[in-house]
Amino acid sequence: SYxxxxxxxxxxxxxxxxxxxxxxxxxxxKNVHWYQxxxxxxxxxxxxxxxxxxxxxxxxxxxxxxxxxATLTISRAQAGDEADYYCQVWxxxxxxxxxxxxxxxxx
Amino acid sequence: xxQLQESGPGLVKPSxxxxxxCTVSGGSISSGDYYWSxxxxxxxxxxxxxxxxxxxxxxxxxxxxxxxxTISVDTSKNQFSLKLSSVTAADTAVYYCARGGIxxxxxxxxxxxxTLVTVSS
Numbered sequence: 001s002y003x004x005x006x007x008x009x010x011x012x013x014x015x016x017x018x019x020x021x022x023x024x025x026x027x028x029x030k031n032v033h034w035y036q037x038x039x040x041x042x043x044x045x046x047x048x049x050x051x052x053x054x055x056x057x058x059x060x061x062x063x064x065x066x067x068x069x070a071t072l073t074i075s076r077a078q079a080g081d082e083a084d085y086y087c088q089v090w091x092x093x094x095x096x097x098x099x100x101x102x103x104x105x106x107x
Numbered sequence: 108x109x110q111l112q113e114s115g116p117g118l119v120k121p122s123x124x125x126x127x128x129c130t131v132s133g134g135s136i137s138s139g140d141y142y143w144s145x146x147x148x149x150x151x152x153x154x155x156x157x158x159x160x161x162x163x164x165x166x167x168x169x170x171x172x173x174x175x176x177t178i179s180v181d182t183s184k185n186q187f188s189l190k191l192s193s194v195t196a197a198d199t200a201v202y203y204c205a206r207g208g209i210x211x212x213x214x215x216x217x218x219x220x221x222t223l224v225t226v227s228s
Contacts, residue, residue: 030212031212031213033214033215035154035215041220042203042218042219042220042221043154043203043215043218044218045214045215045216048213048214048216049212049213049214054216086153086154088154088214088215090211090212094170095156095167095169095170095211096144096156096169096207096211097156098153098154098155098156099153100153101153101154
């Protein structure tokens with residue numbers, strides 16, 4: 001089965017850049033989506049198909065995908081960016097797969 | 108603006124069947140452009156996709172849950188439903204309904220707020 005691995009936690013200083021990785025076998029060949037989930041709330045799509053931002057998502061959020069790693073980058077981090085972040089792909093043998101999740105803390 | 112809302116019992120006894128309904132507003136399930144999914148999240152843990160249904164009634168389930176899952180649709184009410192049989196404490200989770208694109212490479216762009224289902228006697 002296909003698996004996506006994320007770091008358990010990432011810390012970033014206020015105003016600095018956070019990078020959250022999502023590792024998977026040849027993930028660069030897949031379309032990766034990223035969700036932000038704040039405590040007690042449903043996930044919100046922040047990046048789709050590797051690097052596209054839905055309407056209403058700040059330009060500070062960006063994504064890339066190559067080889068075995070996809071990356072979500074949060075520039076100029078704000079306190080409101082503190083949340084759990086999940087990557088997600090479709091795999092033909094496993095169906096929809098979510099990453100293990102990363103807790104982002106803004107210091 | 109599409110909205111999804113889950114409803115159903117918050118407490119289910121072990122070995123019984125969990126039943127939830129998702130009501131869609133602001134868009135039609137019958138539009139044919141989307142798959143309608145159930146996703147769950149055990150307390151403090153990550154997300155797990157359960158299955159989806161198309162407006163025609165065709166379904167696709169997570170292989171790990173397939174033997175216990177049934178998803179159905181009622182287009183006249185713009186609703187779709189989840190049944191999970193023979194539940195155990197491991198099925199305790201927040202259950203979300205969500206909309207996904209008809210090509211599976213598309214993301215889940217709209218989610219319900221989620222409903223906590225606890226399995227306990």
